[in-house]
Amino acid sequence: GDSAMIMRMDGQTTPLSRFDSDVPMLKRIVDAAVASDTPADLRRALSAAADALRERRNPLIILVGDGAYRDQDLGEIIWDGAAPSGLVGGAGVAATPPAPGDPARPVALPDDGGDDIKARTQTFAEKRLAAIDLTHIDVRYVPVGQNGDNVGVVAFNARRYIADKMSYEIFVEVQNFGKEPAARKLVLYDGDTAIDVNTVTLGPGERLRKIYPNLSGGTDHRMRAVLEPATSPPPGASVSDRFELDDTAYALLPRRKHQNVLLVTKDNLYLEGAMLVYEDIVVWKMTPEEYEADLAKGGAVVNKNDAAVFDDYTPTTLPAPSLNLIYFNPTGDQSPFPITRTLLNPRVTETNANQPVMRWVGLSDVHFDKTSVFRLDASKNEVALALSVRDPMIAAKRDGARKVIAAGFSLAGTDLTLRVAFPLLLVNSLDWFAGDDSDLITTYQTGQRFRVPMDGTAGISEAEVALPGGKKALAPLIDGQANFYGTTVGVHRITARADGSVVAEIELAANLANPTESDIAPSTELNLGGQTLAAPAGFVPTHRQELWLYVVLAAMALLALEWLTYHRRVTV
Numbered sequence: 001g002d003s004a005m006i007m008r009m010d011g012q013t014t015p016l017s018r019f020d021s022d023v024p025m026l027k028r029i030v031d032a033a034v035a036s037d038t039p040a041d042l043r044r045a046l047s048a049a050a051d052a053l054r055e056r057r058n059p060l061i062i063l064v065g066d067g068a069y070r071d072q073d074l075g076e077i078i079w080d081g082a083a084p085s086g087l088v089g090g091a092g093v094a095a096t097p098p099a100p101g102d103p104a105r106p107v108a109l110p111d112d113g114g115d116d117i118k119a120r121t122q123t124f125a126e127k128r129l130a131a132i133d134l135t136h137i138d139v140r141y142v143p144v145g146q147n148g149d150n151v152g153v154v155a156f157n158a159r160r161y162i163a164d165k166m167s168y169e170i171f172v173e174v175q176n177f178g179k180e181p182a183a184r185k186l187v188l189y190d191g192d193t194a195i196d197v198n199t200v201t202l203g204p205g206e207r208l209r210k211i212y213p214n215l216s217g218g219t220d221h222r223m224r225a226v227l228e229p230a231t232s233p234p235p236g237a238s239v240s241d242r243f244e245l246d247d248t249a250y251a252l253l254p255r256r257k258h259q260n261v262l263l264v265t266k267d268n269l270y271l272e273g274a275m276l277v278y279e280d281i282v283v284w285k286m287t288p289e290e291y292e293a294d295l296a297k298g299g300a301v302v303n304k305n306d307a308a309v310f311d312d313y314t315p316t317t318l319p320a321p322s323l324n325l326i327y328f329n330p331t332g333d334q335s336p337f338p339i340t341r342t343l344l345n346p347r348v349t350e351t352n353a354n355q356p357v358m359r360w361v362g363l364s365d366v367h368f369d370k371t372s373v374f375r376l377d378a379s380k381n382e383v384a385l386a387l388s389v390r391d392p393m394i395a396a397k398r399d400g401a402r403k404v405i406a407a408g409f410s411l412a413g414t415d416l417t418l419r420v421a422f423p424l425l426l427v428n429s430l431d432w433f434a435g436d437d438s439d440l441i442t443t444y445q446t447g448q449r450f451r452v453p454m455d456g457t458a459g460i461s462e463a464e465v466a467l468p469g470g471k472k473a474l475a476p477l478i479d480g481q482a483n484f485y486g487t488t489v490g491v492h493r494i495t496a497r498a499d500g501s502v503v504a505e506i507e508l509a510a511n512l513a514n515p516t517e518s519d520i521a522p523s524t525e526l527n528l529g530g531q532t533l534a535a536p537a538g539f540v541p542t543h544r545q546e547l548w549l550y551v552v553l554a555a556m557a558l559l560a561l562e563w564l565t566y567h568r569r570v571t572v
Helices: 023-032 042-053 071-075 114-125 269-275 288-296 421-434 547-567
Strands: 060-065 138-143 151-160 167-176 182-190 193-202 207-216 222-229 248-252 259-264 281-286 307-311 324-328 339-344 370-374 383-388 391-399 402-407 449-453 462-466 472-478 481-485 490-498 501-511
Touching: 042 060, 042 071, 151 222, 151 248, 167 182, 167 193, 167 222, 193 207, 248 490, 259 269, 259 288, 259 421, 269 281, 269 421, 281 288, 324 421, 370 383, 402 421, 449 501, 462 481
Parallel strands: 060 138, 259 281, 259 307, 307 324, 324 402
Antiparallel strands: 151 167, 167 207, 182 193, 182 222, 222 248, 248 501, 339 370, 370 391, 383 391, 391 402, 449 481, 462 472, 462 490, 472 481, 490 501
16 A cells, blocks of 8 residues: 655656556666766755655655755754744745744734834744745655765866967866875876876865966867876875766866958058967958959958958958958948947947957947947847947947957047057957857856857757767757756757757866765764654555455455355345
8 A cells, every 4th residue: 555756866856756556666766767967955855755745644755865965955844834933834834823922923013114014024034935844744864875985076177378378277176075094196188188197195174276377288178187096095095985976077178279360451550569469360461452452353362361350441342251350440331230320429338248359348438539339130149349328339240150340430539559458359359259258168067057158049949968978958048048957077068050050069067066965974864954864664564445445345245145145046
């Protein structure tokens, strides 16, 4: 008469079966359960189990784990159907009214506004709305684990230098969670190439933070920090490790890309000088007449570049679609964005901090003689980078494979060229063109929902996620962000396509990076909501009490009676 449901408790509680009494099937489900690379969410699991058991007879929860749960989660439990303050229980539990005279009871005051609101606010603040109600549910605990010998990577990241994209630095943090000194070999990898090997020795509970500055190369852009057994450990240092998941951590470097940049200008020393601060570009210069003449001959010189900058010149013929474009003071019908009017003596009142082109660029104190105001179409993925009140002065868009930036003002009519913001604006623009729009690519933590910005995905509803290990999944695209739940440690590739062509592609690195999960020392006791959980006792089978069994017995008795009376000639 007993039935059981198997639940997997990780970052997302997953029922692996329905309530069933088929013991062999339940055992197969347990044997086939696969752990994910996420922390265990105790609150979510207990809440799901309590809901599943509600209205069932003799409800029992058996919690199997190492007992390493957050203190906050362990305390959010109600055993008696009411919060300790006597105000409210968990979800779906009726509040127990306070006794008269209880200071927590709202006092009926004259409707003078303030005091009544304060009393109600105090009462509401004391309600434990997030508490989990385990009233009349028997909860038992089975500890898992042998010891806490573990050394793990709890933080890892890498970034390129802003001024020198050829060099980068790495930050790594390692902690010993065991009770004995431990020795490990810490190896840093650039792709499959080891770039640093170092033996580290950590005392019990010791945490080591290291920065590796001025590293050169980073050609693969995929970095790894790996903890391996120490080949020659110091005397007394432990080399055992019972938790492999945190022995490897991943980080990504922004990809390096050298660019050929064409300046189409009659002469602008400020513009040419600003280009000299960027080491990853080769600058070519043409006059507007030379530009038009080269395109008339097929564009052999123009089209070998990666980007073009038009200074006080708006071409009637554009270069190859692979070239990204920057305009200063575009005019006429050939402007990349329609011009609505001219604004005199404008001031930048707002910049788009979410767009990488405007990162660290401040324009609020820059003076302009005049600027063109652009009309933007959000459906075409056109965004404003800088506005004067509500008038876009600088705008950007993705036009197929091409990225375009336009500034409505002339460099000859502003003091922007005299400020640090000007070369920074150019560097950010070229980094955005190259797809290298961040000096630091943040690593993600498993067990959370990833929201990954993807440029140029307007109108696309979903993206494909290539998970570590080769599996693929789909992620919805909402407001230019791919959304999916991270369950696996490693490098993920997210690809957005339109009409079969790749519109945007990005990689991200995900790590466990959770000291609570890396602390694998098992707890022999677990205190839940002020009560210490006992181990499961021996099970006493419950007898079935289905009505059909009695109906069958009654039918058999009736048939036997009829057979007996027939053969004894009673009913013949």
